Amino acid sequence: MESSIKPNIKDIKDYIGRDIQDLLRASIFFKIIKKRKEGKKEEEEEEVMIDQDVYQTKSGSPMGTFRNFRSKGLSVFTPQNSDIIEFITLYNEDIESYRMCPLKLPYKLEWKHKNQDVVRRLGDSKNKGGGSIPVWINFEHMGISFQFLNNDWADSANPITHITIFNPSKQQTDCSLCLRPVAKAKDGTVLAQCLCGLSFCSSACLDDFKQYHLCTFG
Numbered sequence: 722m723e724s725s726i727k728p729n730i731k732d733i734k735d736y737i738g739r740d741i742q743d744l745l746r747a748s749i750f751f752k753i754i755k756k757r758k759e760g761k762k763e764e765e766e767e768e769v770m771i772d773q774d775v776y777q778t779k780s781g782s783p784m785g786t787f788r789n790f791r792s793k794g795l796s797v798f799t800p801q802n803s804d805i806i807e808f809i810t811l812y813n814e815d816i817e818s819y820r821m822c823p824l825k826l827p828y829k830l831e832w833k834h835k836n837q838d839v840v841r842r843l844g845d846s847k848n849k850g851g852g853s854i855p856v857w858i859n860f861e862h863m864g865i866s867f868q869f870l871n872n873d874w875a876d877s878a879n880p881i882t883h884i885t886i887f888n889p890s891k892q893q894t895d896c897s898l899c900l901r902p903v904a905k906a907k908d909g910t911v912l913a914q915c916l917c918g919l920s921f922c923s924s925a926c927l928d929d930f931k932q933y934h935l936c937t938f939g
């Protein structure tokens with residue numbers, strides 16, 4: 722997967738309506754919709770920015786600016802003193818007064834999908850949590866994380882509340898099924914891999930996973 726997301730705030734001009742795969746690789750993130758001001762003639766047309774509320778964190782982590790486009794189901798974060806977008810969050814309907822993000826979701830996901838739909842597509846990850854807080858899972862090697870509504874991992878019909886997209890930080894190191902180290906040849910080639918790119922510790926794990934995997938290849 723292309724791994725450089727370096728969109729520039731100055732480039733945030735053209736994105737709503739683009740395929741989400743563009744989000745993962747494009748230098749252009751989203752569109753500030755141009756619309757004609759009511760009652761104005763064409764020659765007097767002005768650009769009107771879509772509604773946003775801006776929130777700057779003053780302390781703690783992360784330090785920077787959130788630009789929340791609630792009517793478009795999107796929030797964008799830039800670190801302090803930077804105009805490079807670090808992550809973008811896409812929202813489901815009625816989460817923190819966001820509308821449902823209209824973009825096509827990655828990995829053949831839909832907003833009506835539940836936590837088990839995510840894991841059947843993307844496998845398991847060591848980087849997850851929940852219990853006292855709502856369940857979340859982070860796939861650092863794919864540059865995507867998911868947050869769900871309820872706190873219990875045993876709830877297999879847990880709705881997605883939001884999806885965060887960021888720059889993938891590393892290669893996959895843990896088996897997508899059992900979380901043991903991914904099997905690699907001396908030259909670094911992954912030895913057990915699905916067509917979609919998920920990697921495994923062994924062909925046994927790959928075969929086991931395939932029984933319920935919803936492969937996103939192609």
Ligand SMILES: [Zn+2]
Nearest residue numbers: 896899922926
């Ligand atoms: Zn395994």
Ligand SMILES: [Zn+2]
Nearest residue numbers: 915917936937
């Ligand atoms: Zn697959």
